[in-house]
Amino acid sequence: ETGVTQTPRHLVMGMTNKKSLKCEQHLGHNAMYWYKQSAKKPLELMFVYNFKEQTENNSVPSRFSPECPNSSHLFLHLHTLQPEDSALYLCASRGQGINSPLHFGNGTRLTVT
Amino acid sequence: AQSVTQLDSHVSVSEGTPVLLRCNYSSSYSPSLFWYVQHPNKGLQLLLKYTSAATLVKGINGFEAEFKKSETSFHLTKPSAHMSDAAEYFCVVSESSGTYKYIFGTGTRLKVLA
Numbered sequence: 001e002t003g004v005t006q007t008p009r010h011l012v013m014g015m016t017n018k019k020s021l022k023c024e025q026h027l028g029h030n031a032m033y034w035y036k037q038s039a040k041k042p043l044e045l046m047f048v049y050n051f052k053e054q055t056e057n058n059s060v061p062s063r064f065s066p067e068c069p070n071s072s073h074l075f076l077h078l079h080t081l082q083p084e085d086s087a088l089y090l091c092a093s094r095g096q097g098i099n100s101p102l103h104f105g106n107g108t109r110l111t112v113t
Numbered sequence: 114a115q116s117v118t119q120l121d122s123h124v125s126v127s128e129g130t131p132v133l134l135r136c137n138y139s140s141s142y143s144p145s146l147f148w149y150v151q152h153p154n155k156g157l158q159l160l161l162k163y164t165s166a167a168t169l170v171k172g173i174n175g176f177e178a179e180f181k182k183s184e185t186s187f188h189l190t191k192p193s194a195h196m197s198d199a200a201e202y203f204c205v206v207s208e209s210s211g212t213y214k215y216i217f218g219t220g221t222r223l224k225v226l227a
Contacts, residue, residue, distance in 0.1 A: 004156070031213060043203070043217040050213070090156055094213065099145045099164035102205075102215060104156035 003027040006091050006105035013081065014113055021076040021108045023091030029103070030096055032074040034066060037088040037107070049074060081112045115140050117206045119218035127226045132176075132191040134221045136204035139185060146187045147205040148178055151220075157203060163187060174198070199225045 004025045013019050025032065034046040048056035049068040063085075065077040074091055088109050092102040120135040138144060145164050149157040161172025168180040178189045187204060204218040 006156075042219045045215075048213070056214075088154075092157075098213075099162070099207075101145075101147050101159050101162050102157075103159070104149075106156045107154070109154065 004091055004093055004103050004105035006089075006108050008108060009106065010109045010111075012111045012113060013078070015081060015083075017081075018077070018079040020078065021089055021091075021110075023074040023076075023105055025072055025074075025091075025093040025103070025105075027093055027095070027103060029093035030071045031094040032068060032071070033092040033094070033102065034074065034076055035090040035092065037090055038086075043090075046076075078110075081110075083112050086110055086112045115144070115206050115208055115214070115216045117204050117216050117218040119202075119204050119221050121221050122219065123222045123224065125224040125226060126194045128196055129193050132189070132194045132198065132223065134189040134202050134204075134223065136187045136189065136218060137185055138187060138204070138206045140206055140208055142208040145207045146178075146180060147207070147215075148172065148176070148187075148189050149203045149205060151201045151203065153200075160189070160202075194223075194225045196225050196227065199223055 007022045031050045036044045045058045046060045047066045052068050063080050067075040088107045090107045091105045094100050116139040118137045147162045148160040151157045160176050161170045163170045163180045171177045176191045201220045201222050203220050207215045
């Protein structure tokens with residue numbers, strides 16, 4: 001069982017819907033990340049939070065809105081998405097050591113219709 | 114600036130034969146290097162990491178990688194492929210400069226033939 005849990009595993013939404021993705025980590029880490037993984041494209045960093053503060057926004061459209069209420073939880077709020085936003089959204093966390101690896105959840109497979 | 118290049122997008126091997134997945138990196142600082150594996154519809158699982166200790170790093174499931182600074186390489190190997198090794202593999206570099214940024218390669222899809 002992974003130390004990073006993402007829900008839901010699958011999500012289908014229309015372009016006018018509002019939905020949220022949830023990530024929870026049980027590893028005692030203080031940094032959390034959102035990545036987007038599309039077919040035939042490299043992994044794209046979206047957001048980074050360190051001690052609940054956003055430290056990276058990789059020019060992500062405003063229809064994606066992250067929220068990090070505490071170091072264990074991370075949300076990605078979605079509204080008025082486009083079909084090209086269909087992808088696997090991966091959450092990861094990292095410990096404080098400078099050589100710490102990322103620990104990933106199993107992702108949410110999002111389909112926008 | 115950091116970068117990582119996975120030299121093969123697809124690799125096919127027969128079950129029981131050696132696996133070699135190639136990765137070259139570029140980094141301005143002392144890099145940390147990682148290999149991850151991803152099975153279909155799953156997240157990325159850490160196979161192994163190099164963090165300036167021993168240059169030959171052993172990981173899970175019989176994989177290992179050797180850090181070669183002169184060649185700026187960090188190739189992943191396994192002596193004998195198993196059917197369950199079929200997956201996508203990612204080489205990742207991170208700089209020890211406090212930025213906590215991770216640069217991912219484009220991935221190598223490993224196919225294992227029976």
